[in-house]
Amino acid sequence: xxxxxxxxxxxxxxxxxxxxxxxxxxxxxxxxxxxxxxxxxxxxxxxxxxxxxxxxxxxxxxxxxxxxxxxxxxxxxxxxxxxxxxxxxxxxxxxxxxxxxxxxxxxxxxxxxxxxxxxxxxxxxxxxxxxxxxxxxxxxxxxxxxxxxxxxxxxxxxxxxxxxxxxxxxxxxxxxxxxxxxxxxxxxxxxxxxxxxxxxxxxxxxxxxxxxxxxxxxxxxxxxxxxxxxxxxxxxxxxxxxxxxxxxxxxxxxxxxxxxxxxxxxxxxxxxxxxxxxxxxxxxxxxxxxxxxxxxxxxxxxxxxxxxxxxxxxxxxxxxxxxxxxxxxxxxxxxxxxxxxxxxxxxxxxxxxxxxxxxxxxxxxxxxxxxxxxxxxxxxxxxxxxxxxxxxxxxxxxxxxxxxxxxxxxxxxxxxxxxxxxxxxxxxxxxxxxxxxxxxxxxxxxxxxxxxxxxxxxxxxxxxxxxxxxxxxxxxxxxxxxxxxxxxxxxxxxxxxxxx
Numbered sequence: 001x002x003x004x005x006x007x008x009x010x011x012x013x014x015x016x017x018x019x020x021x022x023x024x025x026x027x028x029x030x031x032x033x034x035x036x037x038x039x040x041x042x043x044x045x046x047x048x049x050x051x052x053x054x055x056x057x058x059x060x061x062x063x064x065x066x067x068x069x070x071x072x073x074x075x076x077x078x079x080x081x082x083x084x085x086x087x088x089x090x091x092x093x094x095x096x097x098x099x100x101x102x103x104x105x106x107x108x109x110x111x112x113x114x115x116x117x118x119x120x121x122x123x124x125x126x127x128x129x130x131x132x133x134x135x136x137x138x139x140x141x142x143x144x145x146x147x148x149x150x151x152x153x154x155x156x157x158x159x160x161x162x163x164x165x166x167x168x169x170x171x172x173x174x175x176x177x178x179x180x181x182x183x184x185x186x187x188x189x190x191x192x193x194x195x196x197x198x199x200x201x202x203x204x205x206x207x208x209x210x211x212x213x214x215x216x217x218x219x220x221x222x223x224x225x226x227x228x229x230x231x232x233x234x235x236x237x238x239x240x241x242x243x244x245x246x247x248x249x250x251x252x253x254x255x256x257x258x259x260x261x262x263x264x265x266x267x268x269x270x271x272x273x274x275x276x277x278x279x280x281x282x283x284x285x286x287x288x289x290x291x292x293x294x295x296x297x298x299x300x301x302x303x304x305x306x307x308x309x310x311x312x313x314x315x316x317x318x319x320x321x322x323x324x325x326x327x328x329x330x331x332x333x334x335x336x337x338x339x340x341x342x343x344x345x346x347x348x349x350x351x352x353x354x355x356x357x358x359x360x361x362x363x364x365x366x367x368x369x370x371x372x373x374x375x376x377x378x379x380x381x382x383x384x385x386x387x388x389x390x391x392x393x394x395x396x397x398x399x400x401x402x403x404x405x406x407x408x409x410x411x412x413x414x415x416x417x418x419x420x421x422x423x424x425x426x427x428x429x430x431x432x433x434x435x436x437x438x439x440x441x442x443x444x445x446x447x448x449x450x451x452x453x454x455x456x457x458x459x460x461x462x463x464x465x466x467x468x469x470x471x472x473x474x475x476x477x478x479x480x481x482x483x484x485x486x487x488x489x490x491x492x493x494x495x496x497x498x499x500x
Contacts, residue, residue: 003460004232005422006193006217007224011142014192021216030103032214033068036170036190037075037107039212044134044168045080047186047210049475050428051165054080058133060089061125063159063174063182064104065139071104072190073138073170078111080134081118088118092125094139094155124155130163137167137182139174142194146178156180172197173205181205191216193228198423203411209425226421233457233464237277237495250279251449254328255442256321256350257335257362258285258293259343260311265336265362267293268435268484269442270300273332275491276446276462282328284321286311312340321350329452330357332445334364335438348372357452361441365389370404378405378448378459380441405455407444409437413463415456422460426467430474435484440466443491468494 009017022028048054062077064070077089091108093100100108112119137159148156156175160183169184176196184207187197191214197206211228242249253273258266266285273281274297285293287304288311294302303324305317331354337343347369351358354375364370365385370377381389386408405417413424444462448455469490473482476490 003227003229003422003456004235005227005229005460006211006213007222008193008195008198008226008228008423009222009224010195014142014194017192017216017222026103029068030106032191033071033103033107034075035214036072036212038079039214040072040076040136040168040170040188040190041079041083043188043210043212044076044136044166044186045083046471046475047208048134048166050430050479052478054084055133056084056086058084058087059131060087060134060136061129061132061159061162061164062089062091062136063139063155064091064093064100064108065141065174066095066099067101067104067141067143069141069170070100070138071107073136074104074107074111076136076138076170078107078114081111081115088120089115090120090122090125092122092155094123094152096123097121124151125158125162128161128163129158132162132164133166135159135162135164135167135182136170137174137184138170139182140172142172142196144172144175144178146175148175148178148180153180156182167207169206173207176202176205183207186210188212189228190214193423193425195226198226198412200411208428209412209423211425225419226423229422229424229426229460229464231464231468233460234468234495236457237461237465247279250277251329251446251452252280252282252327253278253330253332253446253449254321254325255281255283255332255335255445256313256347257333257337258283258289259313259336259338259340260286260288260307261338262336263289264435265438267296268438269332269335269361269445270297271485271488272439272442272491273446273449274299274442275488276443276450278446278449281446282324284313284317286313308340308342310338310340312338312343313346315342315346318346318350322353325356328356328449330359330445330449332359332361332441334361335441337363339363344369351375351377357448357455359441359445359448361437376403376452376455378407378444378455380407380409380437380444382409382437405459407440407459407463409440413467415459415463417456420456424460424463424467426464427470428474428479430479430482431467431470431487433482433484436466436470436487439484439487465491465494472497
């Protein structure tokens with residue numbers, strides 16, 4: 001499948017792409033700056049909702065260098081101050097106003113005129129200043145060359161020491177890769193996602209990544225081994241379904257998992273699958289759990305499985321799956337399954353015999369299991385599980401098994417197969433709680449059951465859908481006082497409305 005997404009480029013390639021799209025036409029460059037600044041402002045306002053609405057009397061600290069990156073930040077500040085008439089800003093010109101390039105100077109004139117009396121200027125900021133509600137970091141664009149020194153080092157140290165509720169980097173955190181970096185909670189990549197933003201070694205400075213699409217790839221999608229996923233990947237799920245379709249048209253997912261030690265994981269996976277649009281879900285769980293789970297999720301078919309003395313899936317139950325396997329279009333194996341030797345032996349034998357595509361999660365993520373058989377597969381590890389099953393030297397080259405689709409859960413969810421990679425910039429710390437991965441596994445497996453020929457699409461759509469739902473949950477209820485099951489309620493809104 002050709003998964004929708006936009007290229008992630010090196011800084012040099014990004015500069016070449018911008019020149020190819022915008023040329024030297026100042027009006028086109030200005031239009032792009034306006035779209036970038038307004039896009040950042042809108043995205044910041046949405047992300048701020050995770051800690052409450054942006055204050056009516058919000059205080060904004062704006063860092064401005066010389067060029068277009070500073071202009072983007074100034075336009076973002078102007079947009080926010082226009083929306084919040086009692087908000088104020090302090091603009092720090094690191095190199096002075098006279099150093100501004102023409103379009104950045106134009107953005108400054110526009111802000112100072114639109115928010116007259118609410119904007120102060122300076123060349124520095126006190127390290128104990130604040131509290132600020134928002135930092136807009138527009139010191140440098142992606143053309144910055146280290147090192148920073150002198151007064152610039154002092155400015156960066158002071159900004160990092162200031163009290164700020166949300167730190168927003170415009171395009172890239174200023175100084176990234178150098179000897180001093182303006183730390184960000186969110187990085188808003190404008191127009192093109194640059195490769196330093198996805199470098200895991202810089203995650204602490206980049207924070208959470210957002211992508212502001214400026215249309216640079218509308219006419220030419222470009223080529224790149226790595227791509228950023230956009231909400232458009234969900235468009236096939238937003239279309240009207242065939243009015244002649246029925247439950248057998250939309251696939252039958254078999255889910256195998258659960259144990260007396262970990263009963264909840266498989267139930268969460270089933271709940272996620274039931275919301276994926278799949279026609280049927282058949283769940284094989286320890287027989288002591290089946291009746292209670294059927295009461296909780298009656299839309300699924302629950303099959304009780306013989307248990308080991310410790311409450312895991314016993315080998316003798318394999319016939320229950322094989323008798324029905326012809327009806328399945330995909331299989332999910334692992335949530336809550338436990339690591340009992342007998343259960344793991346069954347899981348390996350099962351995968352070795354499969355023809356239908358399989359999603360492997362949690363306790364099924366063991367080297368001998370993920371490499372068994374020849375069925376198409378998606379594996380959904382977090383980093384610790386990934387290290388357990390990997391081969392190779394880095395995320396983009398390691399393959400737990402030939403042609404496997406790997407969905408690596410983390411700060412920036414990555415999907416890779418055969419040297420191609422996609423990243424989802426959706427979701428955040430609200431997902432840092434037990435069970436969210438089980439919901440994701442069920443969602444991905446349900447999508448795979450509907451289109452077993454397209455494991456790439458199932459993994460990418462599942463990651464984006466799950467992440468957008470998490471963003472909507474955090475914006476409505478915050479990051480803290482929520483439960484994993486709350487995420488299920490936001491899958492439908494995420495699919496209908498999309499996300500910025």
